[in-house]
Amino acid sequence: MTLKNPRLYIALLLLPLLFLFTACTAGDARFVQVEPAGFWYGLWHGMISFITLIIHIFNANVSVYEVNNTGGWYDFGFLLGVIFVWGGSSHVSCRSAAKKQRDKEWEEVGEKVERKIMRRLKEWAEDENDTDVVKEWDDISEKVEQKLKRKLREWAEKE
Template identity: 35%
Template sequence: MARWGLFFSLIVIIIALFLGSGIFTYYPGSSHWETKDAGFFTGLIHGVIAPIMLALAIFTDYNMYEINNIGWFYDFGFIVGILLIWGGGQTTKNVVRNYYSNKMTEEDHKNIGKLIEEKISEKIKSIKPGSSDEKGQLIQNKSEKNKAEVVEKKMPSGSVSSKDKKARGK
């Protein structure tokens, strides 16, 4: 399940990069946004590239968020773009809940070998006694029969144990 989430996230990122490749030249804080306000789709693209822009903003003069925008519509696109990358939180909630609800104690960790050994011995006892012996005997009989056939085929035609009737004198 986690692999599908990662796969879906990567597909969304690739599609967003492809569709927004023309908008990437207008990063948050560029001079383009002084004459035109950023809208929903610009906010969406800026939200998708927000983690990259955050790293750039730490070391350079780039901004992570466009100040010249149309208002809540840009903000909504920005939040949706961030959620496309980081997810909605449901996965994190499930991971944390499962960790605390299924947590093993130290005693369980120490006794795990004994538990596995008991389960294996129960499985071995549940197998019908003799059924594996019968199978082993059948396999052994087949292999002996095959060996006898190979020996018969390799013997010359005039030998005594050959099935050639002329060589036996019959």
């Protein structure tokens, strides 16, 4: 059995684990003015902020941000956590946009090569005035076209 999208299976396996980790969400009773949440809890709360926000929509007892915190260090950790986990996804879309552009360029190259080969094959076939030769060349040109497309795609996918 081959996995069509292994990332989906990994995400489905990690999702319950992620919800288990959200047990350490902000707004917990363990943080008080005497012992506030510090940098590391800020980092963690920033990393789970999106999940916590979803939970907060359905449960008012869970908050996204810890009120009893050390101030600047908690804020810095929270911001880093948000950036590390949720801010880095824009790079993925840039790579996929670049890949789409590259695929489009290869498709254009393939079409240009195909047109040129077809034109040359037809010119060559027309030089032969025999109709049997023209039909034979049409068959050959179709096979060449299919093989050329396949080879161009294989070559482009290697990169």
